[in-house]
Amino acid sequence: xxxxxxxxxxxxxxxxxxxxxxxxxxxxxxxxxxxxxxxxxxxxxxxxxxxxxxxxxxxxxxxxxxxxxxxxxxxxxxxxxxxxxxxxxxxxxxxxxxxxxxxxxxxxxxxxxxxxxxxxxxxxxxxxxxxxxxxxxxxxxxxxxxxxxxxxxxxxxxxxxxxxxxxxxxxxxxxxxxxxxxxxxxxxxxxxxxxxxxxxxxxxxxxxxxxxxxxxxxxxxxxxxxxxxxxxxxxxxxxxxxxxxxxxxxxxxxxxxxxxxxxxxxxxxxxxxxxxxxxxxxxxxxxxxxxxxxxxxxxxxxxxxxxxxxxxxx
Numbered sequence: 001x002x003x004x005x006x007x008x009x010x011x012x013x014x015x016x017x018x019x020x021x022x023x024x025x026x027x028x029x030x031x032x033x034x035x036x037x038x039x040x041x042x043x044x045x046x047x048x049x050x051x052x053x054x055x056x057x058x059x060x061x062x063x064x065x066x067x068x069x070x071x072x073x074x075x076x077x078x079x080x081x082x083x084x085x086x087x088x089x090x091x092x093x094x095x096x097x098x099x100x101x102x103x104x105x106x107x108x109x110x111x112x113x114x115x116x117x118x119x120x121x122x123x124x125x126x127x128x129x130x131x132x133x134x135x136x137x138x139x140x141x142x143x144x145x146x147x148x149x150x151x152x153x154x155x156x157x158x159x160x161x162x163x164x165x166x167x168x169x170x171x172x173x174x175x176x177x178x179x180x181x182x183x184x185x186x187x188x189x190x191x192x193x194x195x196x197x198x199x200x201x202x203x204x205x206x207x208x209x210x211x212x213x214x215x216x217x218x219x220x221x222x223x224x225x226x227x228x229x230x231x232x233x234x235x236x237x238x239x240x241x242x243x244x245x246x247x248x249x250x251x252x253x254x255x256x257x258x259x260x261x262x263x264x265x266x267x268x269x270x271x272x273x274x275x276x277x278x279x280x281x282x283x284x285x286x287x288x289x290x291x292x293x294x295x296x297x298x299x300x301x302x303x304x305x306x307x308x309x310x311x312x313x314x
Contacts, residue, residue: 007283008220008256012108014039017095017142019088019135021045021073021128022102024055026214027150028256030248031099034058034256036066040097045073047085047102075127076103078308085134094142095135097259100128100149106173116305118166124180126308129187133310139202147204148258149188151269153211153277157289158182160296163304181208182291183300185269189287190297191312192267194234203266205215205258210279211244212251212274246272246279297306 018035022028023044029306034057036042046052050160059066074080088095113122132147134141134172139145158178164167167176178228188206254270264270269287274280290296305311 005108008261008282010034010038010172010256011260011262012039013260014139015091016040016097016200017043018097018099019043019045019095020099020133021075021131022069024048024051025213026250027248028101029055029058030252031101031255031259032065032068035097035259037063037093038075038226038260039061039067041067042093043088043101044068044070046070047072047074070075071190073102073131074114075131076123076219077261077309078127078130079113081127081130082134083133085305088135088138093138096140096142098132098135098139098145098147099255099259100132100147101211101255102128103150103180106177108173108279110167110171110176116263118168118171118176120176120180121165121183123165124177125183125187126304129304129312130189130308132187133308133312135306136202136312138199145202146259148255149184149191149204149206151206151208151256152177153208153271154178155181155185155208155291160300162299162303175247181243182288183304185287185291186297186300187304189267189269189291189299194301194312195295196266203264205264205266205268205270207258207270207279207282207284208247209251209254210274210277212245212248212279213245214248214251214280221244223296244278254285257282 001068018040020032023032023292024046029231032042056068071084089131109121117126171201186196187202192204211212258264258270269285270282271285277285
């Protein structure tokens with residue numbers, strides 16, 4: 001992909017089954033709308049059922065022919081992830097596309113998932129690792145399956161502290177979020193490498209939305225009754241600057257390109273093509289140095305299997 005694109009030309013996705021996590025708002029909602037408009041059957045994997053119903057109604061108001069349904073999924077619970085996968089597995093249909101999108105962003109105080117993991121690392125990354133593992137058999141039966149894992153520009157702030165992955169010794173909202181998104185990037189690339197090596201037939205990608213305005217920047221920092229701190233102030237002062245921020249329909253383009261383009265290269269990382277990858281049409285993104293270590297990728301994989309109790313194998 002040598003040149004940036006103004007938009008992503010969508011192929012006909014009729015007959016394809018797609019799962020989008022966090023599909024009721026933000027990037028997940030925008031992705032659901034575009035994929036449904038192209039004919040895909042989209043499973044909205046949502047934690048809040050009422051908000052999921054609102055999202056379905058909004059999509060159908062614009063796309064009456066949209067094929068949508070919801071299934072409950074809480075990525076902060078390994079039991080919920082297993083139940084979600086069991087429901088899909090019972091249907092026996094091949095899964096053509098999995099978009100690992102949902103997440104929580106920078107809560108001011110350290111929280112934990114139902115399984116005791118640090119909330120951001122557990123929900124944003126470990127939950128998606130376990131989900132992908134459970135759905136691997138369905139992906140492998142599809143004709144040309146893809147997995148797209150959403151990272152972030154803030155992955156550049158993450159680092160693998162193998163002695164404190166759960167931020168038990170010291171918690172920083174930004175560093176914990178950066179770690180979760182660095183892990184998503186490394187996972188996306190490593191999944192593609194292992195698939196090619198083992199012959200699973202799955203193409204895996206990572207993508208980031210650049211600087212895209214969603215509810216994520218508000219709900220996390222303002223959790224617990226706080227006012228959002230420096231991030232809220234920054235958003236208030238800068239949200240109207242067009243070269244600095246974009247809306248979700250533009251922010252999804254890198255992930256949409258990875259999910260649907262015949263030119264997308266497995267194992268690649270896509271992001272906006274504008275200044276500092278903040279906004280703009282999709283192109284190949286710069287992979288941070290910390291995401292390039294093969295030994296870190298292998299270690300993260302092993303740690304993830306041990307923590308979740310789920311193995312990704314053929």
